[in-house]
Amino acid sequence: MNQDDSGHTPTSAGPAIILVEPQLGENIGMVARAMANFGLSNLRLVSPRDGWPNEKAIATASRADHVIRATQVFDKLEHAIGDLSFLYATTARPRDGFKPVHGPVEAGRELRGRERIGQRTGILFGREKFGLSNEEVALADVIVTFPVDPGFSSLNIAQAVLLMSYEWMKAGLDRETDTNFRGPEMEPASKEHLNSFMGHLERALDDRGYFRPPEKKPRMLDGLRSVFTRPAFAEAEIKVLRGVLSSLDYFSPKEPRGAGYPDRKAEADRAARSEDADE
Incomplete structure (x- = not known):
C-alpha cells in the first residue's frame, strides 16, 4: 500500500462511499476526513455541483489526502455503482416499496460479512437538501436508517458518513467494545x-x-x-x-x-x- 503525504498507510478500502450530487466542497472534505478516521478510502462522487477537484474539499479534509486523491467522479449513479454487488441506501424517511430496512449496527455487520466473502459493497448518500430520490433508493439492495429523533431527523452528510464509517470499523473488531488503547492493567491490592x-x-x-x-x-x-x-x-x-x-x-x-x-x-x-x- 502507498502512503499519503502525512506518512499514513491507508487500510483496506472497505465499502465505497457514494455521494449523489454533493453541493459543498467543504462537506466532501469532511466526508473524506470521517472516512479516513475509520479506515475507509473509496469515495465516489456523482455530478458534484462545483466540479472536481475542489480546493475547499482539500482544505477541510484535514490531511485525509489518500481519500481525496483516490476520489472518483461519475456522471450517472448507475456508472458509480456498476462494479458493486451489494448496496445500501441511507434515508431518514419511510419509502414505498418492499426493500428491507436495517439500522446502522446491522448494516455494519452485513458489510463486514460480505467483504469477507469477497463482495464489493457500497453505501449511498443523498444530497444535502433533500437526500435521495425514490428512483435512486430503488437501485439499492437494502435501506439503512439511523435511530434519530423523528422530529429532527435530518443529518449533515458528513455526520451520516461518520456514523456508518464508525459502524463499519466497529463491526471489524474482535469485540465491538474494543478501543485502540486502554488504561494500564493494574493488579488488585492484596x-x-x-x-x-x-x-x-x-x-x-x-x-x-x-x-x-x-x-x-x-x-x-x-x-x-x-x-x-x-x-x-x-x-x-x-x-x-x-x-x-x-x-x-x-x-x-x-x-x-x-x-x-x-x-x-x-x-x-x-x-x-x-x-x-x-x-
Whole structure:
C-alpha cells in the first residue's frame, strides 16, 4: 500500500462511499476526513455541483489526502455503482416499496460479512437538501436508517458518513467494545497491603483526634474499611495513599490535630476563665 503525504498507510478500502450530487466542497472534505478516521478510502462522487477537484474539499479534509486523491467522479449513479454487488441506501424517511430496512449496527455487520466473502459493497448518500430520490433508493439492495429523533431527523452528510464509517470499523473488531488503547492493567491490592494501609490510616487519624467520641471508633473504622475495600484498589493506588499518610506522619504536629476542635477549644477557654477567677 502507498502512503499519503502525512506518512499514513491507508487500510483496506472497505465499502465505497457514494455521494449523489454533493453541493459543498467543504462537506466532501469532511466526508473524506470521517472516512479516513475509520479506515475507509473509496469515495465516489456523482455530478458534484462545483466540479472536481475542489480546493475547499482539500482544505477541510484535514490531511485525509489518500481519500481525496483516490476520489472518483461519475456522471450517472448507475456508472458509480456498476462494479458493486451489494448496496445500501441511507434515508431518514419511510419509502414505498418492499426493500428491507436495517439500522446502522446491522448494516455494519452485513458489510463486514460480505467483504469477507469477497463482495464489493457500497453505501449511498443523498444530497444535502433533500437526500435521495425514490428512483435512486430503488437501485439499492437494502435501506439503512439511523435511530434519530423523528422530529429532527435530518443529518449533515458528513455526520451520516461518520456514523456508518464508525459502524463499519466497529463491526471489524474482535469485540465491538474494543478501543485502540486502554488504561494500564493494574493488579488488585492484596489483603495484606490493604490491612497494612488501614493500620497506618488508623494511627494517623488517632494522632489527629479523628475518632471522636472514642466509643464510636469501631464503627468509624468499619465505615473507612467499607470505603477503601469496595473499589478494589490496586496495589499501586494503595502505595500512593500510603505516601500521603507517610507525609502526614513526617510533618505531624506535636499535639493531636483534634486539640483544635471547637468543643475542645471551648473546654480550654472555660478552664482558662476558671483559673482567672480563682486568682
